[in-house]
Amino acid sequence: MSLLSVEGLGIAFGGVRAVHDVGLTVAPGEIVSIIGPNGAGKTTLFNMISGVYLPGAGRVRLDGEDVTGMAPHLLARRGLSRTFQNLQIFPAMSVLENAATGFHLRESGALMADLLALPGARRRSAGALAGARDLLARVGLDRAADREAGELSYGALKRLEIARALATAPRLLLLDEPAAGCNAVETEEIDRLIAGMAQSGIAILLVEHDMKLVMRISTHIVVLDHGEKIAEGDPATVSRNPDVIAAYLGAPVAEPEAAHADG
Amino acid sequence: MRPSAKWTQLLILFLLIALLPLFFPSGYYFRVGALIFVNGLAVIGIVILTGYAGQISLGHAGFAGIGAYASALAPGHLGLHPLLAVVLGALVSAAVAWLVGRPILRLKGYYLAVASLGFGILVAMVLGNERALTGGPDGMAVPDPGLRDLLKDLGLKLTGGEFWYWCCGLCLLIGAWAALNLQASPTGRALRALHGSEVAARTVGIDVARLKLQAFTISAVYASVAGSLLAMQNRFITPDVAGFMHSIEMVTMAVLGGVGSVIGAIFGAVILTLLPQVLTVFADYEQMVLGAVMILVMIFLPEGLIPSLARKLRGRGE
Numbered sequence: 386m387s388l389l390s391v392e393g394l395g396i397a398f399g400g401v402r403a404v405h406d407v408g409l410t411v412a413p414g415e416i417v418s419i420i421g422p423n424g425a426g427k428t429t430l431f432n433m434i435s436g437v438y439l440p441g442a443g444r445v446r447l448d449g450e451d452v453t454g455m456a457p458h459l460l461a462r463r464g465l466s467r468t469f470q471n472l473q474i475f476p477a478m479s480v481l482e483n484a485a486t487g488f489h490l491r492e493s494g495a496l497m498a499d500l501l502a503l504p505g506a507r508r509r510s511a512g513a514l515a516g517a518r519d520l521l522a523r524v525g526l527d528r529a530a531d532r533e534a535g536e537l538s539y540g541a542l543k544r545l546e547i548a549r550a551l552a553t554a555p556r557l558l559l560l561d562e563p564a565a566g567c568n569a570v571e572t573e574e575i576d577r578l579i580a581g582m583a584q585s586g587i588a589i590l591l592v593e594h595d596m597k598l599v600m601r602i603s604t605h606i607v608v609l610d611h612g613e614k615i616a617e618g619d620p621a622t623v624s625r626n627p628d629v630i631a632a633y634l635g636a637p638v639a640e641p642e643a644a645h646a647d648g
Numbered sequence: 649m650r651p652s653a654k655w656t657q658l659l660i661l662f663l664l665i666a667l668l669p670l671f672f673p674s675g676y677y678f679r680v681g682a683l684i685f686v687n688g689l690a691v692i693g694i695v696i697l698t699g700y701a702g703q704i705s706l707g708h709a710g711f712a713g714i715g716a717y718a719s720a721l722a723p724g725h726l727g728l729h730p731l732l733a734v735v736l737g738a739l740v741s742a743a744v745a746w747l748v749g750r751p752i753l754r755l756k757g758y759y760l761a762v763a764s765l766g767f768g769i770l771v772a773m774v775l776g777n778e779r780a781l782t783g784g785p786d787g788m789a790v791p792d793p794g795l796r797d798l799l800k801d802l803g804l805k806l807t808g809g810e811f812w813y814w815c816c817g818l819c820l821l822i823g824a825w826a827a828l829n830l831q832a833s834p835t836g837r838a839l840r841a842l843h844g845s846e847v848a849a850r851t852v853g854i855d856v857a858r859l860k861l862q863a864f865t866i867s868a869v870y871a872s873v874a875g876s877l878l879a880m881q882n883r884f885i886t887p888d889v890a891g892f893m894h895s896i897e898m899v900t901m902a903v904l905g906g907v908g909s910v911i912g913a914i915f916g917a918v919i920l921t922l923l924p925q926v927l928t929v930f931a932d933y934e935q936m937v938l939g940a941v942m943i944l945v946m947i948f949l950p951e952g953l954i955p956s957l958a959r960k961l962r963g964r965g966e
């Protein structure tokens with residue numbers, strides 16, 4: 386049974402149909418990737434699923450519940466978390482504190498207890514920091530824990546966003562270009578990280594431009610072009626689809642190998 | 649923030665409050681000290697709202713006005729002990745902040761600044777126009793809380809200046825302690841997170857609207873208590889306490905000293921309370937020199953005096 390099911394989702398910005406009639410499902414442990422040329426509507430689709438944009442049409446269901454247009458903090462409570470294409474970190478906070486904010490749902494409590502530093506408040510805070518430290522180790526950032534987040538490299542910040550999202554104990558994780566700006570070694574780490582998360586039962590929806598990565602780890606691929614779904618299927622099927630090749634190269638191509646889908 | 653950093657800051661603050669009187673050449677300095685502490689307390693509220701949560705208010709003197717007039721009015725009209733009047737003022741300020749904050753905290757940046765400015769002006773106008781109750785622009789007398797007499801009975805004789813110095817110093821310490829607690833707590837992290845990126849804060853489950861409202865309400869209570877303390881030590885209050893200039897002063901003190909840092913903001917209160925007294929040697933040019941100091945600090949130490957200097961020192965140490 387699928388955890389996320391999206392039906393007929395669409396949105397228009399001032400008459401331009403950014404996304405039109407897109408449907409997809411993600412089950413626990415699955416990695417579903419959304420690919421497509423720049424401007425195809427991938428991030429817009431993410432923003433609608435994660436409650437940042439209110440969809441103009443269609444339904445988003447999370448574990449059977451209709452969550453269309455629900456505020457992001459309520460979606461987080463239901464187990465949906467995400468990362469961002471254009472980094473959204475908290476630059477003035479330490480790396481450790483950035484990750485610790487992910488424990489907000491589990492470790493936040495009464496305001497008065499926090500103001501007076503009551504034992505309960507201190508325990509909650511320490512719990513969040515300890516959990517954050519573990520997650521930083523998992524994404525390979527434990528050595529940078531006490532640095533100011535703004536000082537980290539782009540690739541490291543991408544991993545910090547993943548650690549922060551993991552801290553919310555998500556059932557569904559939306560990753561928006563996690564490997565962008567990463568070198569080959571970092572990409573491989575991200576690859577392992579995503580596969581590990583899926584293995585632990587998290588449903589993963591991925592937007593990524595690194596085709597090698599997408600072809601290697603995806604269970605299922607959805608291809609968008611001009612806001613519409615033009616193809617979907619397993620990596621092998623999608624990479625041979627002539628529409629996909631045309632969308633990526635701008636013209637029909639006779640030789641399927643020319644799609645360069647695995648390079 | 650490490651727990652040790654919190655206690656270091658509080659220790660520095662405590663030592664300054666406790667030891668400075670040793671160098672006071674006259675009783676007058678106790679009055680200046682008490683005024684600094686009152687300003688410092690209000691400015692800590694600004695640190696929570698602006699430094700932690702990243703929201704701006706140009707109307708916080710309105711809450712100082714509510715606190716001040718609660719101290720002036722509640723003992724006579726409701727028969728409350730002046731100390732309970734302070735609590736009542738704080739509760740009214742919190743309730744008003746909650747009601748006003750709900751609509752205006754939806755606004756961002758300068759829209760929020762203008763809306764809060766309007767709120768402050770509204771409070772000042774009400775206080776100035778309700779002549780029957782507040783005496784209007786001429787102000788009104790404030791009853792003494794009688795604590796000094798209580799101490800006298802216990803054998804501790806203090807002048808009025810000394811009493812308010814220690815009383816406001818204690819309030820400032822408590823206020824700083826709570827603000828530092830908040831900074832390191834899960835709520836404080838959430839506030840600083842929404843300051844950094846609202847959309848990311850939402851995706852980790854932070855109810856941004858609710859947290860902004862909490863920060864606004866807490867900072868209103870700080871301003872209210874500061875207003876009450878000011879009214880009680882001066883024994884007299886005018887609607888100027890809620891005026892536009894007082895709101896601007898609070899924000900300026902916080903930004904000058906370092907709005908992200910409790911100690912920094914208190915230092916801002918020290919500077920802007922003392923400078924006008926020192927600059928009297930410039931006579932007519934006093935305001936000009938004050939303005940020049942502020943411009944120079946913002947150009948060369950943009951994070952505020954204390955955080956910028958701390959960063960420079962750390963940078964040199966490495």
